[in-house]
Amino acid sequence: MPEHASKHEHTEVLIRLDKVRKTYALGKVMVQALRGVSLQVYRGEFVAIMGPSGSGKSTLMNTLGALDVPTGGKLYFEGKDLSKFSESELARLRGKKIGFIFQQFNLIPNLTAIENVALPMVFQGVPEKDRLARAKKLLVELGLEKRLNHRPMEMSGGEQQRVAIARAFANNPDVILADEPTGNLDSKTGKQIMSFLWELHLRENKTIIVVTHDPTIAGYAETLVNIRDGEIMHNHQASSQYLWPKARGVGKK
C-alpha cells in the first residue's frame, strides 16, 4: 500500500496503527470490525475516513481516539504504545490530547453551553476562572455569545454542534475526531459546521479526523481513507497539494 507522499516526510506521526484488529461479540456472533488496519496520521493533517455503514469506520474512529482498545496489533499516540496504558491513563490522554465531536452532539443536557464547554477542563483540574474564560472565548468565536447560558434543549442542532466543537477544543487538544459531525444537520448548517472546523484546522494547524459517508464533507480532507469490511481499501491524498480553495468551494462544486 502506497504510503503518504513526500509532503509528510518531515512531519511528525501523531497516531500510528499497526495491524490493528478488533473483534467483538454481537450476540453469539463474533464480528471482526477491523482486520489488521495499518495507518499513520500526521500532525496537522485533515483526514476523512469514508466507508459504508458496517465497514468498521466507527470502530476505527474509536480506536484512533483511544476510546476502544484493539484486540490485536498496536496503537501508538505520539510514539507511545497505548496498550500499556491503564484505563485512567487513557482517560487522561483523551481529556488532554483528543477532542471528540459526535453526530448526536452528545452535550450534557442539564449543563448550560458554557458549562458543557468547561467540563473537559474540569476533569483536567483547570481553575474555575480560567475554565469559564476559555469556554466563553471559544463560544464567542463560534458565534454563540447569545447562547452561553442556554441548555442544549434550548438550542438548534447547529448551535448544539458548535457548542460541541467548542467543547472538543476546550483543552487545546492535538487531534479532533469528528464522527459524522454533520449527519444530523441540514446541508446549509452542515456546511457551516465544516467551515468552522476547517478554519480552526487552518488557524491552529489542528489535526482533524472526520468519519463520514458524505463525499462533500470528505472533500475538505487532504487525506482520504476508504474502509470496507474492516480493511483499508485506499489511503491517498485528496490531491498532490493542499487544496484549500477546492475545499471551500466544494459546496457549490
Place this chain on the structure above:
Amino acid sequence: MMFKEYLLFAVSSVRHRQRRSWLTILGIFIGIAAVVGLISVSQGLNNAVSAQFQMIGTDVITIIPGRIGAGMGIGSAPLVDKDVKVIEGVRGVDVVAPVLARMTKATFSGEDVYTYAMGVPPDKIDKVMFSTQGIHIIEGRITPPSEKYGAVIGYSVTDDLFKHDVHVGGKLEIAGKSFKVTGRLSRVGNRQDDTQIYIQLDTAREIFDEPTKISTLMVKVKESSDPEAVAKDIKDKLKKSRGEEDFTVMTAQQLQETVQSVLGIIQVVLIGIAAISLLVGGVGIMNTMYTSVQERTRQIGIMKAIGATNEDIQLIFMVESGLLGLIGGAIGCTLGILLALGVEYGAAQAGFSALKASVTPELILLALGFSFVVGILSGTLPARNAAKMNPVDALRYE
C-alpha cells in the same frame, strides 16, 4: 476534578430530574423524620420522668402489696395498719402515711366524672405527699382533721376534669357523699396526678367500705439517713412481721430505674422500627441511582470520552446519592422536630405538660450524618457500575 465541581454537577443532575429526586428524598426523609421525632419525644419523656422523680425527692420510700414481676398485687394480702406500726419502728423513718387510693365517681353541678380519690391522714399529707413532690396549696388550705368531709383538689380538677369551675368552698360529691373543697394544689405536670382528689384516710375508709386495707404506704426518711439502707431495714422488718415477702419496697431511685428501663425498651423498639423505614429509604436511593446510571449511560460515555476517569465517574454518582441522602436528612430533621413539637403540644393539651421534646444538636448532626452515609452507601454499587462502563458501549447506548 474537585469536590466543589462534583457537588455542583450533582445539584444540577438532581434538579434536572426533579420529580424522581423528590420521590427518592421522600423515602429518606420519612425515615429520618420518624427517627428524629421518636428520639426527641422519647428522650423528652425520659427527661420528664426524671424530673418528676426529682420532685418526689430521694428521701421517699414507697411500699406496695405484692411483688413486682411476680403477679404484682394479685392475690397477695393487703397492707394493714399493723404494718404502719412496724415501719414506724424502723430507724431513720420520719413519717409513715398509709394511703387508700380508689377510682371513684365524683359529681359536681350534675356532671359525673371518674378520678382517683386518695385517702391520706391529714396530719401527714403535706410532709409525705405534697412537699416531697414539690407541690403546695395555691388556694385555700389542707383539710383540717376536724373537717371530715373536706377535700383538696389537684390543679386540673377544675376546668379540665370538670368542665365547670370547681372553686374552693364549693361542694363536690364523691361516691355519693357531699364534700367541701378546702384547697387547691399547684401543678405537678402530669394529668393523672393533677386530677386527683385528696380526702382524709378515715373518711375514705368509711365511704369505700374498706376499714383496714391500705393501697400504698408512703414513708419519708429522716434527712440524716440513707434511703437505701432504711428501705432495706423496712423490708427485713416487714418480712419478719408478715411472715413472707409479699410486698415491694421501692426507693424513689429504684422506682425511677424501673420506669426508665421500661421507657428504654420502648425507645429501642420505636427507633428500630424507624431504622427499618430508613433502610427502605436507602433501597429507594439505590434504585433511583441504578435507574439514573442506566438513563445516563450515554452521558457516562461522553464524560469518559472528554477525559473523565473511572474515579471521576464513581465520585460524581456517589456525591449525587450522598446529596439525595443529605437533602432527605435535612427535610427529615425539620419534619421530625415539627413532629416532636406537635407531640409536645398534644401532650400539654392532654395535661402532660411536663413533656418537653428534647431536640439536641447532637441528634440533628447524627441524623444528617446518618442520612448522608445511607445515601453514599446506597450509591456505591450503582456508581461502581457506572464507572466500569466501557466508553464505546456507553456512547452507543440509546
